Amino acid sequence: xxxxxxxxxxxxxxxxxxxxxxxxxxxxxxxxxxxxxxxxxxxxxxxxxxxxxxxxxxxxxxxxxxxxxxxxxxxxxxxxxxxxxxxxxxxxxxxxxxxxxxxxxxxxxxxxxxxxxxxxxxxxxxxxxxxxxxxxxxxxxxxxxxxxxxxxxxxxxxxxxxxxxxxxxxxxxxxxxxxxxxxxxxxxxxxxxxxxxxxxxxxxxxxxxxxxxxxxxxxxxxxxxxxxxxxxxxxxxxxxxxx
Numbered sequence: 747x748x749x750x751x752x753x754x755x756x757x758x759x760x761x762x763x764x765x766x767x768x769x770x771x772x773x774x775x776x777x778x779x780x781x782x783x784x785x786x787x788x789x790x791x792x793x794x795x796x797x798x799x800x801x802x803x804x805x806x807x808x809x810x811x812x813x814x815x816x817x818x819x820x821x822x823x824x825x826x827x828x829x830x831x832x833x834x835x836x837x838x839x840x841x842x843x844x845x846x847x848x849x850x851x852x853x854x855x856x857x858x859x860x861x862x863x864x865x866x867x868x869x870x871x872x873x874x875x876x877x878x879x880x881x882x883x884x885x886x887x888x889x890x891x892x893x894x895x896x897x898x899x900x901x902x903x904x905x906x907x908x909x910x911x912x913x914x915x916x917x918x919x920x921x922x923x924x925x926x927x928x929x930x931x932x933x934x935x936x937x938x939x940x941x942x943x944x945x946x947x948x949x950x951x952x953x954x955x956x957x958x959x960x961x962x963x964x965x966x967x968x969x970x971x972x973x974x975x976x977x978x979x980x981x982x983x984x985x986x987x988x989x
Contacts, residue, residue, distance in 0.1 A: 813896040813959060814989050822966075822982035825974060827913055828905050829966055829982040833898040836953045838866045838884040839938065841875045868941040869899075869951065877934035880953035895957060896988065902935050902950040902966055917969030918950040922986075924962050930954065935966075962986035 815833045822829050866882045880897055882888065889897065900920060904913045914937070922930040935950040956962070964984040968974060 809890065810892055813891045813956070814987075815896075815898060815956075816987045816989075817964075818985050818987075822984065823907060824968065824979050824982050826907055827968075827974065827979075828907050828910075829968075830903045830905075831964065831966060831982075831984045832901045833954070833986070834901055835899060836866060836880065836882055836888060836897040837869045837899045837940075837951075838882040839869045839871050839875075839878050839953070842870050842872050842939075845870055870939040870941060872937040872939060872948070874934065874936040877936055878952060879933070880955055882953070893959065895955060896959075897953055897955055900935060900951050900954045903947075904950065904968070912948055913973060914948075915973065916950070916971060919967045919969075920952075920954070921965040921967070921981075922954070922956075922962050923965075924958060924960055926963070929957060929962070956988050959988045962988065 817831050817833060820830055820832075822831075866884060866888050868884065871878060902918055902920075904916055904918070905911060906913060918935040920930065920933045920935055921928070922933070933952065933954065935952050938949055938951045940947050940949070962985070964986050965981040966984070967981045968979040970976075970978050
């Protein structure tokens, strides 16, 4: 009888002990799983280091700076005349005949300064409009310079050596070489009257394409004319540095 009662008492105790052991096993095995879940959580392990700058795809680089142009020497004597050469921002060139029939009150006011993106200055072509090159639309901004191209307005003045008066009715051409290699040959420079809001001046000019940055050799040639004598005048040589 006693053994029977003792057996009945031991059974619940074993059941309780078994449940406790199972609970302990589950709690011990669940700890790594919980830790793994925390580690896998997006909120876990927040970065505490310094932030980094990320490049934005498609962001535009800084614009190319405008080309600087320097001519040397500024004046060259050729026989009885003296030639000067300068390169200015490109101009919109208008035929004199067309300007003569245009109402002056309808003309756009000249701009005192010229930068990339601003309207171009103007010039009136006194003759030979057919040889005008790289002309600009007056309603469009001046194109910005690029590493492969810069457009400039060549200005040549031919003055007598003694009285410094302008010599008219000349045929003037220009040759450009880049580091000794021909770039432009026989480019015509036509008689023009500047329009820039200041004192008007007459000169020989045209818009010229400079295809790269570097050192150019410029030869300005005058065609034979009785105004300059019976011989072909020698070419005036200038150096042009485009940086």
